[in-house]
Amino acid sequence: MRKRLVRSSYDAVGLLVLAVIMFPIYWMVTTALKPGREILSLTPYWVPAPITFDNFKTAMQVPFFWNDVVNSLIIVLTVVVISVVLAFLAAVAVARFGFRGRSAFVVMVIAVQMVPLNALVIPIYLLLDSVGQVDSLLGVIAYYMAVVLPFMIWTLRGFVHNIPVDLEEAAMVDGASRVGAFMRIVFPLVAPGLVATAIFGFIQAWNEYIIAYVLLSSSSKQTLTIWLASFTTQHGTDWGGLMAGATLTALPVVVFFLLVQRQVTGGLTAGAVKG
Amino acid sequence: MRAAGQMSAATATRPRRIEAAPFRQLLVRKGLPYALIAPALLVILGVLGYPLAMLVWLSTQHYGLRELFQHQGRFAGLSNYATILADPQFRYALEVTAIFTLVNVALSMIIATFIALLMERVSSFVRVLLGAGLVFVWATPVIPSIDLWQWMFDYEFGVVNWLLTRIGAGNYIHHNWFENPLQGFTVITVVVVWGAIPFLALMLHAGLTQVPRELVEAAQIDGARGWQVFQNVTFPTLKPLLLILLSLSTIWDFQVFNQVWVMLDQRPSQDYFVMSVFSFQESFRVSQYGLGSTAAVIMVAILAIASFFYVRQTVRSIEEFGR
Numbered sequence: 326m327r328k329r330l331v332r333s334s335y336d337a338v339g340l341l342v343l344a345v346i347m348f349p350i351y352w353m354v355t356t357a358l359k360p361g362r363e364i365l366s367l368t369p370y371w372v373p374a375p376i377t378f379d380n381f382k383t384a385m386q387v388p389f390f391w392n393d394v395v396n397s398l399i400i401v402l403t404v405v406v407i408s409v410v411l412a413f414l415a416a417v418a419v420a421r422f423g424f425r426g427r428s429a430f431v432v433m434v435i436a437v438q439m440v441p442l443n444a445l446v447i448p449i450y451l452l453l454d455s456v457g458q459v460d461s462l463l464g465v466i467a468y469y470m471a472v473v474l475p476f477m478i479w480t481l482r483g484f485v486h487n488i489p490v491d492l493e494e495a496a497m498v499d500g501a502s503r504v505g506a507f508m509r510i511v512f513p514l515v516a517p518g519l520v521a522t523a524i525f526g527f528i529q530a531w532n533e534y535i536i537a538y539v540l541l542s543s544s545s546k547q548t549l550t551i552w553l554a555s556f557t558t559q560h561g562t563d564w565g566g567l568m569a570g571a572t573l574t575a576l577p578v579v580v581f582f583l584l585v586q587r588q589v590t591g592g593l594t595a596g597a598v599k600g
Numbered sequence: 601m602r603a604a605g606q607m608s609a610a611t612a613t614r615p616r617r618i619e620a621a622p623f624r625q626l627l628v629r630k631g632l633p634y635a636l637i638a639p640a641l642l643v644i645l646g647v648l649g650y651p652l653a654m655l656v657w658l659s660t661q662h663y664g665l666r667e668l669f670q671h672q673g674r675f676a677g678l679s680n681y682a683t684i685l686a687d688p689q690f691r692y693a694l695e696v697t698a699i700f701t702l703v704n705v706a707l708s709m710i711i712a713t714f715i716a717l718l719m720e721r722v723s724s725f726v727r728v729l730l731g732a733g734l735v736f737v738w739a740t741p742v743i744p745s746i747d748l749w750q751w752m753f754d755y756e757f758g759v760v761n762w763l764l765t766r767i768g769a770g771n772y773i774h775h776n777w778f779e780n781p782l783q784g785f786t787v788i789t790v791v792v793v794w795g796a797i798p799f800l801a802l803m804l805h806a807g808l809t810q811v812p813r814e815l816v817e818a819a820q821i822d823g824a825r826g827w828q829v830f831q832n833v834t835f836p837t838l839k840p841l842l843l844i845l846l847s848l849s850t851i852w853d854f855q856v857f858n859q860v861w862v863m864l865d866q867r868p869s870q871d872y873f874v875m876s877v878f879s880f881q882e883s884f885r886v887s888q889y890g891l892g893s894t895a896a897v898i899m900v901a902i903l904a905i906a907s908f909f910y911v912r913q914t915v916r917s918i919e920e921f922g923r
Contacts, residue, residue, distance in 0.1 A: 332723060339722040342715060343733045346794065350740060352759060353748040367773075369759045411640040418636035428915075430637060435914050437648055439907035441855040443876045444896035447883045448654040451663075455671040471647035474640050532741040534858050539884065550743040557865055564751050571744035582739035 357381065357569040364565045380569035384556075387566065389544045393552040396541075400462055400548060401530045404469040409523045412474055413515075416481035417507075421490070434475045442472065443535050450539050460542050468536050473526040480525070484518030485511065521585040528578050549574045655900070658893035665887045673890065680894040689870065690895060693878040697854060700785060700874060704853040708793045709846065712800030719805045731802070738798035746862045749791045753777050778864060781871035791859050796852070800845055807841040808834070840917055847910035851903055875899045 356364055357380050359373040384390065418424070419431060453464045488511055496506035537548045544555075553574060556567035659680055661673030684690045715734075719727050752760050761772040778784040815833050824832060835842075857876040860868055868877055879899065883892030 332721070335718065335721040336723050336726045339718055339726040339730050342718065343726075343730050346737050346797065347733045349745070349748050349752060349794065350736060352752060353744070356751065365757055367757065367762070369757075369762055408643075411643060414636040415640035418633040422633035422636075424630075424633040427633070430641070431918070432911060432915060433644070436907060436911050437644060439851050439903060439910065440648060440652060441876065441896075441900065441903060443855060443857045443880060444655060444900050445648065445651045447879070447889055447893050447896060448651040448658055450884075451658070451668070451671075451889060452651060452654065454668070467643075467647050471643050474644055478640060528741075532743065534743055534862070550741070553743055553747060554862075554866065562750075562754075564754070564757070567747055568751060571747045575739075575741050575744040578741050579736065579739040583735060586735055586739070 353568050353575075354572055356564060357572045359565065361565060380565035381573070383563070383566045384569040384573060387552070387555055387570070389547065389552060389555075390570075392545055393547050393549050396462065396546060397531060397548045400466055400469065401527050403466050404473060404530045405523050405526045408470045408474050408477055408526055409519060411470075412477035412481055412522065413519060415474075415478045416485050417511075419478065420482045420485035434478050438475045438479075442468075442533075446535055446539050449536065453540065459540055460546060462541075462546065465537055465540055465548075469530045469533060472533070473529050476529070477522045477526055480522050481515070481518055484515050484522075488514050524581045524585045528581055531578055652900075655893050656897055658890060659897045661890045661893075663888070663890040663893070668887065668889065676890065680890050684891055684894050684898070689873065690878060693873045693875050693895075694898075696785075696873070697856075697875040700789070700856065701850060701853045704789055704792050704796070704856075705846065705849045707789065708796040708800055708849055708853075709842075711793065712797050712804055712845075715797065715801040716804035716808055719801070720808055731805075734798040734802055737794065738802070740795075742795060742858055743862060745795055746791060746859055749787070749794075750863055753787050781869075784864075784872060788856075788859050788863055791863065792853060792856060796849060800849065803841065803845060804838070807838050811837045840913060843913045844910060844917075847906045847913070850906040851910065854903055854906070855899065 355371075355373050358376045358378070359370060360375060360377045360379065363370040363373060415430075419427060449464075449468060450459065453459045453461075458464045492510050492514075493503075493506045496510050497503065501509065531548075532550065533548075534550045537551050541547045541551065553567065553570050556563045556570060658673065660676060660678065661667070662676040662680075663673040667673045715730070719730055722730065752758055755761065755774055755776040761775050764770065764772040777787050811834050815837075816829055819829050819833050855876050856874055857880065860872050860874055860877050861880070864872055873881060875895065876899065879892045879895035881892075882888045882895060886892075
């Protein structure tokens with residue numbers, strides 16, 4: 326009896342914690358669905374009474390919204406496609422070959438993720454400025470690639486490493502060349518890992534702020550994270566529109582994240598506790 | 601299995617190539633891994649390594665607006681460092697950042713540990729819910745999440761002010777949180793901690809499930825109580841993970857930028873100059889790129905210490921568990 330009481334009081338605390346951490350997200354989404362007078366009210370409305378999509382319509386009509394959606398997509402897709410290929414090659418080298426300098430390469434891959442981008446943005450800006458590439462998507466793409474590559478190499482290394490070498494060797498005994506065995510055995514098995522890693526790269530690039538903020542100055546070239554600032558003017562902030570914009574920006578990321586979370590998070594702590 | 605079957609069928613029709621010269625084979629075998637890492641290495645070194653070196657070089661340059669137009673700095677030795685270390689604003693930034701990091705790391709770790717321990721004790725239904733909620737918060741991108749907190753703490757229609765007034769914590773009607781930097785940093789701390797908790801809590805929970813049950817039971821049979829079990833069994837098992845999470849959190853919180861910059865509508869007052877904002881302001885607002893770089897180099901150097909522990913711990917666990 327007492328044990329059950331303890332268990333259900335833990336459950337109550339658990340649900341309370343859940344409510345507290347989820348409330349901000351609930352508040353963002355419901356604000357986006359509220360009519361203006363319910364947003365600008367001194368006593369909050371907890372549930373949007375007539376649900377309205379006006380805020381989403383306003384957000385999509387803000388100048389450069391579609392433009393910036395396209396920019397975000399161009400940047401992110403280019404980054405992901407190129408870096409998945411490069412990361413996969415490097416991951417194979419690290420997971421399958423012993424070579425001089427491998428440990429150094431692994432250490433570099435881990436360490437380089439710790440370099441703060443908000444420190445690098447100064448030389449990055451000056452470098453691109455001297456070759457006239459400031460305010461071009463190209464510069465941003467190059468930097469995002471370097472940002473996502475280490476993490477991708479690291480995660481893919483795990484996926485490749487988990488495929489038993491015996492499978493490849495069996496294929497080679499059957500007469501396949503090394504490349505052939507690789508393409509026919511390893512590649513299909515690692516494909517889910519490639520998808521997960523690609524999506525994670527997508528999320529990282531989609532969310533990035535400071536490089537895009539400094540490099541992309543003209544509004545026609547900005548990305549969605551920068552576009553969100555356009556709801557705040559000297560006259561105040563259009564909270565309904567901003568929350569709708571924030572929801573729209575967050576939506577693809579949340580969906581993708583839920584899809585791959587389980588597969589990728591191992592790479593984040595690199596197996597600190599074996600898992 | 602199916603792939604292997606196709607394999608032998610495919611190769612049966614093709615003669616095997618065994619006539620390749622041994623030297624060429626050796627070259628291919630030795631060179632292949634390098635060829636595989638070369639493209640990624642080039643991108644990382646070219647796009648991150650080179651600017652990092654240039655950052656250090658810039659910190660020894662006088663680099664203002666005139667130099668920006670000429671694309672050429674003037675060598676200034678270590679005078680930037682002397683200037684910056686004597687600048688009270690910089691010292692303030694350093695202090696504020698240190699305190700901010702300490703408070704945020706401590707709070708996130710403590711709350712995350714609490715949630716992870718709680719997840720072990722709740723019924724499986726609540727655990728699944730809690731896990732899903734954490735993943736949801738984790739997935740929310742940083743800029744939208746800053747915007748939503750900005751809205752919650754709005755001085756006029758913010759739900760937080762209403763709630764605090766309602767529960768009798770004082771009169772918070774039309775309370776501006778950013779007038780007083782201490783209160784402003786409290787809001788920023790809420791945003792940072794809220795964003796950090798899911799990752800930490802889920803990692804810690806995963807770590808807790810790895811603590812061997814037999815050890816816990818053995819300790820209990822030997823008469824250990826709740827806290828003693830944690831101290832003598834749980835904590836030692838989790839230590840490698842805790843070290844990694846601690847250094848990661850330190851690294852993330854010490855370089856905090858977005859939360860300050862976006863929260864304060866890209867115009868933070870001097871009270872809010874943490875290290876990264878100071879360096880950004882010097883560079884892109886005052887156009888003193890040399891001084892800005894100097895501040896950034898100091899920031900990177902401090903971060904390198906925390907990174908050292910992270911990298912060492914990570915490499916150790918690969919050696920133990922990886923290949």
